[in-house]
């Protein structure tokens with residue numbers, strides 16, 4: 001199942017820079033592992049914002065919940081999820 005997930009990160013301004021850097025490094029490793037595993041298909045920065053638009057390819061809602069809630073930045077994120085399905089006018093034969 002494909003989902004579009006929009007994540008907006010709002011770190012507290014008083015979080016020490018070293019702590020923020022540590023969380024971001026852990027987040028990067030987690031995100032890259034999921035990309036290598038094919039679960040996190042696309043990861044795009046929203047220009048001008050500390051936000052991303054991502055496409056996840058997961059088994060079901062429960063797997064998406066598991067992945068997203070384990071993001072190291074999850075406590076400081078606003079997340080919006082939209083389920084996706086194929087568009088009848090798409091010129092592609094599959095969801096690539």
Ligand SMILES: O=C(O)C[C@H]1C=CC(=O)O1
Nearest residue numbers: 009027028031050051052
């Ligand atoms: O930077 C972000 O958009 C937040 C988060 C998502 C992947 C990652 O490495 O950090």
